[in-house]
Amino acid sequence: MNRRKVFLASLLVFAVAGFAFAQKATIQYWTWRPEDVDKYNQLLSDFQKQNPDITVVQTAQKNTEYNTILSAALSGGSGPDVFQSRAYGGLETFAQSGYMEPLEQWVPELKGFASAPLRGATSIKDGKIYGVPFASQTLFVYYNKKMYAKLGLKPPATWAQFLANLDAMKKAGIQPLANGGKDGWTLEVMMGALCPNFYGANDYFNAVVKGQTNFQDARFVNAIGRLKDLIPYLPNLYMGVSYTDMQTAFINEQAGHFIGGSFEAGYFASQNPDLQFDVFPGPAAKAGDPQYVSTYADGNFSMNAASKNKAAAAKLLRWFASKATGDFFIKSLKQVSVVPGVDTSADPFITKVLSFQKYETPYVFLVGFRYQQPTGSTLAQAALQGMLAGTLSPADVAKQIQDGIATYYAPFKK
Amino acid sequence: MTRVDVRKGLWITLFVLPGLAVVGVFILLPLFVSLFNSLFNWQQLIRGGFVGLDNFRKILLADPYRTRFFNALGNNLKWFIVTMLVQNSIGLLFGYLLSRKVAAGGFYKRIFFIPVLFSIVAVGFLWGLYLKPNGLVNAFLKLVGLPGWTHAWLGEEKIATFSVIVVNIWRWVGFPSLVFLAAIDSLPGECFEAAYLDGAREWTTFWKIVIPLIVPAITVITVLTIIGSLNVFEQVYTMTGLDGPPNYSTDTIGTLFYRTAFGSVDSGNPQIGIGSAIGVVIYLLTFVASIGSIVATRSREVEL
Numbered sequence: 001m002n003r004r005k006v007f008l009a010s011l012l013v014f015a016v017a018g019f020a021f022a023q024k025a026t027i028q029y030w031t032w033r034p035e036d037v038d039k040y041n042q043l044l045s046d047f048q049k050q051n052p053d054i055t056v057v058q059t060a061q062k063n064t065e066y067n068t069i070l071s072a073a074l075s076g077g078s079g080p081d082v083f084q085s086r087a088y089g090g091l092e093t094f095a096q097s098g099y100m101e102p103l104e105q106w107v108p109e110l111k112g113f114a115s116a117p118l119r120g121a122t123s124i125k126d127g128k129i130y131g132v133p134f135a136s137q138t139l140f141v142y143y144n145k146k147m148y149a150k151l152g153l154k155p156p157a158t159w160a161q162f163l164a165n166l167d168a169m170k171k172a173g174i175q176p177l178a179n180g181g182k183d184g185w186t187l188e189v190m191m192g193a194l195c196p197n198f199y200g201a202n203d204y205f206n207a208v209v210k211g212q213t214n215f216q217d218a219r220f221v222n223a224i225g226r227l228k229d230l231i232p233y234l235p236n237l238y239m240g241v242s243y244t245d246m247q248t249a250f251i252n253e254q255a256g257h258f259i260g261g262s263f264e265a266g267y268f269a270s271q272n273p274d275l276q277f278d279v280f281p282g283p284a285a286k287a288g289d290p291q292y293v294s295t296y297a298d299g300n301f302s303m304n305a306a307s308k309n310k311a312a313a314a315k316l317l318r319w320f321a322s323k324a325t326g327d328f329f330i331k332s333l334k335q336v337s338v339v340p341g342v343d344t345s346a347d348p349f350i351t352k353v354l355s356f357q358k359y360e361t362p363y364v365f366l367v368g369f370r371y372q373q374p375t376g377s378t379l380a381q382a383a384l385q386g387m388l389a390g391t392l393s394p395a396d397v398a399k400q401i402q403d404g405i406a407t408y409y410a411p412f413k414k
Numbered sequence: 415m416t417r418v419d420v421r422k423g424l425w426i427t428l429f430v431l432p433g434l435a436v437v438g439v440f441i442l443l444p445l446f447v448s449l450f451n452s453l454f455n456w457q458q459l460i461r462g463g464f465v466g467l468d469n470f471r472k473i474l475l476a477d478p479y480r481t482r483f484f485n486a487l488g489n490n491l492k493w494f495i496v497t498m499l500v501q502n503s504i505g506l507l508f509g510y511l512l513s514r515k516v517a518a519g520g521f522y523k524r525i526f527f528i529p530v531l532f533s534i535v536a537v538g539f540l541w542g543l544y545l546k547p548n549g550l551v552n553a554f555l556k557l558v559g560l561p562g563w564t565h566a567w568l569g570e571e572k573i574a575t576f577s578v579i580v581v582n583i584w585r586w587v588g589f590p591s592l593v594f595l596a597a598i599d600s601l602p603g604e605c606f607e608a609a610y611l612d613g614a615r616e617w618t619t620f621w622k623i624v625i626p627l628i629v630p631a632i633t634v635i636t637v638l639t640i641i642g643s644l645n646v647f648e649q650v651y652t653m654t655g656l657d658g659p660p661n662y663s664t665d666t667i668g669t670l671f672y673r674t675a676f677g678s679v680d681s682g683n684p685q686i687g688i689g690s691a692i693g694v695v696i697y698l699l700t701f702v703a704s705i706g707s708i709v710a711t712r713s714r715e716v717e718l
Binding site for chain 1: 457460476477478545546547552564565566567568569570571655657659660662663674683685700
């Protein structure tokens, strides 16, 4: 070996070493959950153990300011490589501004995800997937197990049985429902939990999204009209009962039922450890029919389209799409992970929620009609307040929702 | 210009500058930025193309914006009318009675004024609790044997706005009382003496002497009431909510502006262009109404 060869060889060694050094990438990751930062650090350190060439730096922004800060950072070119993104209409803002990288090529695991959570990560404009979905929420009815045992009641399978249970509670001097009408969004939740079984769940949803029918369809009008059946069982002066009043009444065992979502369970359990509650899906219109629940995707993990470390960012996203992250969501965050094939047996509540999802239907206004103003949610929340207060009929509610959405929704303009 | 004049001018500039800077940065600049933003089409958080006055056209002429805007403006009108009739009349009455040296007047004067000093958010939050179905107000009505009068004060479309207005009157009535008291106290005693000697009764004195002479105070209170009624926001936000529930019955142009520009977390997406346009309209309305009322009341002023 002459000197020249030694020189060339050492140059090569340096070059390879230098290349390897350059491979050590730093990924900036943003979240809107400051309260979960420590838990996420655990998950991210597991990821870094398996990928020693990648360092992940987590930054949490305040929930209510997250969208503004993120959009400013992304448009200024200083955005994170990987970030939590909202689902549906919230995703569309960033995806259509060109700030998000389509992920089908980067994250092959997405193929295994169910279509419902993927919908929240898919742009309605180009049909591409811009996020790895992380959790789902499900709407149903909570009930107080002690009260049910005392009165000898069984979780109802049909609407008639549900009303009979409410009646039995009322006769026994127990407040049957905790729900009120002061906060409009709780009425939208009530609609999402109970109405799909009357409007024909997915058949109706798919038709209305395509514009084959509209919200003045008799099925929909009848479905929201059923909510009026509940008025006799709502608290005294229910139009003044707010969300926190509802929670307080159920937690303190002053009311037998709470129509709400899977996101409540953790709070209920932490506020009153003695509270024995369970859940049932919205009752069917007639015996033997499946009991549908409304579900929606909570959010996603997305990649910055302008990231300089896309390969490393993709590794992190694949980790977020893996069972390790799924387990983390269920065990550490007590959230219903949407990663396919995760073992939920350690948590009976989540197992039960997932069993309801056998018959799931999209939470109609959030999933289908949150992309432009006035959103379906805005319209429904106000109009349902009018209906429960007795100033609007179910047909009026349907007309207001239809007229509002028809101002921009192309399939309704045909 | 002499050197002294120049120096004086520089000193004045120096003292005016900080105030001018604050007004410029925090009042004039946002005003012009929102005017600028209102002329563009916004795709949520990203400014799109120039659309001229299209956002204003939407607010005033196109559904669903028009319905929401005029509904909200109607509620602002309710705020103005009720506040003028109830709050300012009570304020005038209190001010007059206090000026007549009623027993323990000093005590009442302080009691009336205390709520004015409270934080509006704290007042809204606490009265929100009192007005709940199981709150103090309904408990009191049941206690005094009027269970039929109990209501969901903040949850019924017909009364929710008035409940919020009454709470605001409770909070603010001390302010017009004090302004009217000061105005009446500053009137020369000879006027009252002369009226008394001429045999004028209390009622005549009040209408023929006090009212014409305190028109400047009435002007101030009227202008402040107009501005206050057009800028209602915190009271509704803390007591009923950003969406003006139930069913938009408590919506005002303030809450409409906020949730249009920034998006209601529970239900909608931000529309900065239209929100900015609403902001500009609020500014114009306040400006025009204030000038109008100053001009209208100035003609009634009586010089002593």
